[in-house]
Amino acid sequence: MTDQDFDVAAAEEKRRRHDVMAHVHAFGQAAPAAAGIIHWGATSCYCTDNADLIFIRDAIDLLLPKLAVIINKLATFAVKHKALPTLGFTHYQPAQLITVGRRAAQWAQDLLMDLEDISIVRADLRYRGAQGTTGTQASFLEIFRGDGKSVDKLNEILCEKAGFPTCYSISTQTYTRKVDLRVANALAAFGATVQKITGDIRHLANQKEMEEPFEKDQIGSSAMAYKRNPMRCERIAGLGRHLANLNKDASDTYAQQWFERTLDDSAIRRIYIPELFLSADAICMTLDNVVSGLVIYPNTINSRLMQELPFMATEHIIMKLVSLGISRQAAHEEIRVLSHQASDVVKREGGKNDLIDRIKKTEFFKPVWGVVDELLDPTHFIGRCPEQVERFCGEGGEIRKALMPYQKFLEESRDVELSV
Incomplete structure (x- = not known):
């Protein structure tokens, strides 16, 4: 499509108050010979839901390597400081000693759980395909004159072209919004993890034991010139709080889908699905910057x-x-x-x-x-802290094995520099 075609679609949508049909008419003007069969047997969700599944899949594929890089950097930091004793805290009261590296290994383990959960959701994503208005494939069965094998073949072709292994066995007018909820739950858990990690770093900054990167000319406070505020970790914590709560939107939307579909899912999904990934991506970029330049004060x-x-x-x-x-x-x-x-x-x-x-x-x-x-x-x-860190984060450890699929990204990664 050209920019002019989008202008046509915009004019059609204003007239018809239906986004998919606006594009159907725009395509019809661009390809008059095909105008009579465009959208034949389809419903709006044939277009929008299949597109959403592609967006979700590709967005996860962008996030996972970034998260893997963060875990790898934390693991390297943990090994470097595996034997440096520090106070442990329970109830935020001084407790038995651990090591700086052992605490970082705990952060890395939690992030690895997020990587695993998001990967599982990604691996189970399927396509909606050609299912008809309520998922019965009746309209496509009509097109193929009752030949169910041809309908199945059509979906095989659609899945191959879109890059999915198969379609969901059962769909209604939409793919089940349970899929969105599963994705949102995995990303929301990541939002909770980064709040915990940055909370620890912020407390350690107060104790002057550890700090996020702080540039030479950086200003911590407009009034108190001496301050070194942990603004990156605070930013991550705020975004993490937002991300951790977005699964509520997905949960409520799924729960309120009556029978084969109600349209109260449409507007809200256009907000929370992009926000899930934009929030997670912003967190990854900022957290990468933090773990790339963590500063500790051994004395x-x-x-x-x-x-x-x-x-x-x-x-x-x-x-x-x-x-x-x-x-x-x-x-x-x-x-x-x-x-x-x-x-x-x-x-x-x-x-x-x-x-x-x-x-x-x-x-x-x-x-x-x-x-x-x-x-x-x-x-x-410090008990077995050095050994525990080495076994989990060191060469041949659990983290290194889990990150093997991302080796190319780890080798090519560069530290993220933040402009603000």
């Missing part, structure tokens, strides 16, 4: 860790005392008293955690004075 990480580590080391100290023949209950009580005193120094006086100094000055702990510093080595508290 701050260690400083915060050492403020809490003395409390976490108390169990090791008790275990050592018991191995030397000292009562576990007696050791527990001595530790409890000193821990509360040290906690008061931190909370009430704003001082540093002096628990270890108190232990070194208390006669009861004299048998372990010589090994206390050794017991405070953070690497004693």
Whole structure:
């Protein structure tokens, strides 16, 4: 079609108030010899639904490699920092140590689940094909004079030309809107994932342990010149919130499809289907930029860790005392008293955690004075973090195997640069 043909279609739609029929008449003007058979046996959804399925399929095919690149970069980051101890948090309170790489591996695993879910939806996409006004194929059966095999052959040809393996076995006037819901659910879950990841990064930025990229001349706040606001992660979180809720539109639309079809699906699908993919694409581009330039501050990480580590080391100290023949209950009580005193120094006086100094000055702990510093080595508290990261993110690990279909994209990918 030419631009002039689209002008004709626009004029026809204004006249006839029907988008598909407007194009039918426009095509008829462009090809008069075929005008009498254009749209023969078809319904509007023969055009629009089949087109939507092509759009959805191609949009997913654009998203999946971008998501794979992000996962690959996070996995590389995780391996690089697999042994760097950092505070874990439960209830947003300091908990047993993990490593910087181990936390990134968790993010990568969640994104890999999204990649898998979206891939499953993509693999199961089919075509609507030539099904008629209520899906019975009656009109096409009429065209082929009752020959059902010819109708099947027509759909085989349509699927081959459109690049689909087959048609849905059952359609009404539309392909079931359950398909849209399945796609929306997979993408909405991705929206939830990025909110979780960027939430972690934003909290770590507040703690001055990790930051998203921040350019030399970037301004964090118009009023507070010192600020380094995590604007990229905030943008991702906002888009992720929108994406995570779009499946509600798809769910309600599917639920309200009475019998073989009602048209209240039309206007809303023209909004939420593009928004699903535009939101996910914007998230992918921005998240790629973030994970390409994550900055960590090991000295701050260690400083915060050492403020809490003395409390976490108390169990090791008790275990050592018991191995030397000292009562576990007696050791527990001595530790409890000193821990509360040290906690008061931190909370009430704003001082540093002096628990270890108190232990070194208390006669009861004299048998372990010589090994206390050794017991405070953070690497004693990270469990199997390095091994877990390597097994999941390293060469031959689960992530590398899952990303093998995207190897070409990984090799050709470039870091995304954001203009704003």
